[in-house]
Amino acid sequence: MSKKALWPVAILATLIAFYPMAYWVAGHNFGLLTQKDPGLLASQAYRLFFFTHISFGGLALLTGWMQFVSSFRQKRPAIHRLLGKFYVISVILSGVAGLVVAFKATGGLIAALGFMLLGLVWLITTIRAWLVALQKDFAAHEKWMIYSYAACFAAVTLRLLLPLLIILHKGEFEPAYRIVAWLCWVPNLLVAYFLTAKKQKASVRSLS
Numbered sequence: 001m002s003k004k005a006l007w008p009v010a011i012l013a014t015l016i017a018f019y020p021m022a023y024w025v026a027g028h029n030f031g032l033l034t035q036k037d038p039g040l041l042a043s044q045a046y047r048l049f050f051f052t053h054i055s056f057g058g059l060a061l062l063t064g065w066m067q068f069v070s071s072f073r074q075k076r077p078a079i080h081r082l083l084g085k086f087y088v089i090s091v092i093l094s095g096v097a098g099l100v101v102a103f104k105a106t107g108g109l110i111a112a113l114g115f116m117l118l119g120l121v122w123l124i125t126t127i128r129a130w131l132v133a134l135q136k137d138f139a140a141h142e143k144w145m146i147y148s149y150a151a152c153f154a155a156v157t158l159r160l161l162l163p164l165l166i167i168l169h170k171g172e173f174e175p176a177y178r179i180v181a182w183l184c185w186v187p188n189l190l191v192a193y194f195l196t197a198k199k200q201k202a203s204v205r206s207l208s
């Protein structure tokens with residue numbers, strides 16, 4: 001990704017990465033938790049999964065974009081590897097917890113399925129990216145990390161699109177939320193597809 005294109009990604013990701021802190025400060029009296037059943041909120045397991053998901057999700061969002069800065073990767077390879085391990089661990093913790101909280105997603109089955117599929121894509125692309133890095137296939141590593149971060153960036157696109165969708169649905173939250181559970185990540189993966197295809201074409205051209 002060019003430096004110019006990375007700037008808005010970095011700024012938006014950094015802003016949203018700190019958003020989960022609002023839940024740490026306000027607890028149940030904030031955001032989506034105010035819509036949950038008191039029985040669910042009383043469950044220690046649900047709270048543990050919810051807070052694991054949002055906290056490690058924020059950390060993955062914050063550390064992920066830094067890994068795409070090529071000058072940083074070249075100058076500080078050891079820090080790139082360390083941050084990379086931190087990103088992978090954060091994704092596994094946040095992704096698995098996200099799959100669990102998705103069962104109780106606001107908006108019912110359609111929203112739940114959207115988040116579950118996103119969680120699976122996030123986990124699979126990240127683990128794949130990590131495994132190919134271990135095999136020193138760095139072209140494949142970059143490709144799978146672009147997909148992984150495109151999935152992670154759904155946390156940003158969701159929060160940009162949701163207010164617009166709520167306005168389109170005349171202030172109704174649930175129908176907007178059902179749509180955004182899909183719209184927050186499918187277009188991101190299409191962008192990742194075009195970015196990786198462009199990179200592949202450029203590398204074939206440089207070889208011929």
Ligand code: HEM
Nearest residue numbers: 031032054057058098101102105106115118119151152155
């Ligand atoms: C990429 C894979 C992700 C999946 C599958 C996912 C899934 C979910 C699910 C299922 C919920 C609960 C929705 C509900 O109960 O209705 C949720 C909420 C939340 N997630 Fe994620 N999430 C992902 C990434 C992230 C990331 C990277 C962050 C980092 C900021 C994040 C932050 C939050 C927050 C703060 C909430 C609380 C709801 C809100 O206030 O908007 N998520 N997520």
